[in-house]
Amino acid sequence: MPDNDNVLLEVRGLKTHFPAPAGTVRAVDGVDLTVRAGKTLCVVGESGCGKSMTARSLMQLVEPPGKIVAGEVLLHRRHETIDLAGLSPRGRKIREVRGRDIAMIFQEPMTSLSLVHRIGDQLIEAIRVHRDVGKRQAREQAIELLAKVGIPRPDKLVDGYPFQLSGGMRQRAMIAMALSCEPDLLIADEPTTALDVTTQAQIMELLAELQRELGMAILLITHDLGVVAEMADEVAVMYLGTVVEQAPVDDIFHDPRHPYTRALLKSIPRVGRAARHRLESISGAVPSPHDRPTGCPFHPRCPEVMPGRCDTEVPTAVRLGADRHASCLLHEPMIPSQTRGSVADDR
Numbered sequence: 001m002p003d004n005d006n007v008l009l010e011v012r013g014l015k016t017h018f019p020a021p022a023g024t025v026r027a028v029d030g031v032d033l034t035v036r037a038g039k040t041l042c043v044v045g046e047s048g049c050g051k052s053m054t055a056r057s058l059m060q061l062v063e064p065p066g067k068i069v070a071g072e073v074l075l076h077r078r079h080e081t082i083d084l085a086g087l088s089p090r091g092r093k094i095r096e097v098r099g100r101d102i103a104m105i106f107q108e109p110m111t112s113l114s115l116v117h118r119i120g121d122q123l124i125e126a127i128r129v130h131r132d133v134g135k136r137q138a139r140e141q142a143i144e145l146l147a148k149v150g151i152p153r154p155d156k157l158v159d160g161y162p163f164q165l166s167g168g169m170r171q172r173a174m175i176a177m178a179l180s181c182e183p184d185l186l187i188a189d190e191p192t193t194a195l196d197v198t199t200q201a202q203i204m205e206l207l208a209e210l211q212r213e214l215g216m217a218i219l220l221i222t223h224d225l226g227v228v229a230e231m232a233d234e235v236a237v238m239y240l241g242t243v244v245e246q247a248p249v250d251d252i253f254h255d256p257r258h259p260y261t262r263a264l265l266k267s268i269p270r271v272g273r274a275a276r277h278r279l280e281s282i283s284g285a286v287p288s289p290h291d292r293p294t295g296c297p298f299h300p301r302c303p304e305v306m307p308g309r310c311d312t313e314v315p316t317a318v319r320l321g322a323d324r325h326a327s328c329l330l331h332e333p334m335i336p337s338q339t340r341g342s343v344a345d346d347r
């Protein structure tokens with residue numbers, strides 16, 4: 001259990017697997033994460049490391065034949081704690097949680113919006129599923145929401161269709177849908193990747209403003225370490241289906257403790273570096289999920305690999321401070337005694 005009692009969502013040992021003819025794909029393979037109320041946790045890592053599947057697993061939105069096979073997703077409400085991983089993916093309880101406690105926005109707005117229904121009707125329906133209000137009041141709330149996310153002439157656009165909006169405006173409409181029930185946690189999966197740079201900045205600023213106003217937590221999946229520096233309170237770094245390091249954002253940028261985090265940071269431009277500084281790429285590629293390395297999953301690419309150890313021992317999460325942990329054998333004694341999923345102390 002993390003030290004901070006302001007924890008909203010706690011993920012422990014989460015595993016989501018997909019059976020396949022060539023062998024089980026372990027898309028999420030023992031994720032530990034902590035999201036604090038009102039704060040932003042950014043999840044970073046290369047493509048294919050399981051970020052999006054982790055987000056979908058939190059909401060029980062995994063497409064069959066994939067399923068959660070182990071772990072807990074503990075949502076701490078005011079008077080109760082619910083293990084979302086234990087709920088039926090199609091049951092009433094998880095449907096209540098989606099939207100009311102946790103909402104999700106995607107890279108592609110049409111994942112959440114229907115092309116053939118008016119924006120207002122979609123918003124009104126979402127509002128009325130979770131709130132006991134009449135149609136007229138829900139319509140007023142829909143217009144207020146559209147205004148809140150910066151849509152011009154919201155009283156007109158409420159009767160428009162998503163295809164009449166630009167990409168940035170659609171993204172704003174999707175955010176309005178997600179906020180319709182004032183969730184405690186907004187999960188945003190690369191919400192600006194498909195947009196131009198100016199619109200990306202506007203959407204990120206909008207999310208930050210809404211967070212300040214509504215006090216919700218944000219779990220933001222992104223490739224963009226510039227966005228992380230702007231938005232994050234904490235950062236979780238993922239590699240091959242596991243979180244290899246989670247720490248406050250300043251610690252990640254100034255004192256990264258996992259070799260993969262260090263390699264990711266060396267591969268991006270930083271303000272203050274010499275103009276002719278060469279960026280380093282991470283050697284090799286993320287292994288196929290059918291061909292996972294033995295021992296530490298990062299060992300074939302790790303510049304700090306310890307031959308004979310890293311290829312045989314699986315690192316466990318080691319606590320490196322009150323609110324940070326990393327999974328690397330550099331932080332473990334030579335004879336490991338921890339069980340995978342537990343967080344040992346190395347302070």
Ligand code: SF4
Binds near residue numbers: 305310
């Ligand atoms: Fe590198 Fe070994 Fe640490 Fe893995 S356990 S990140 S291979 S040093």
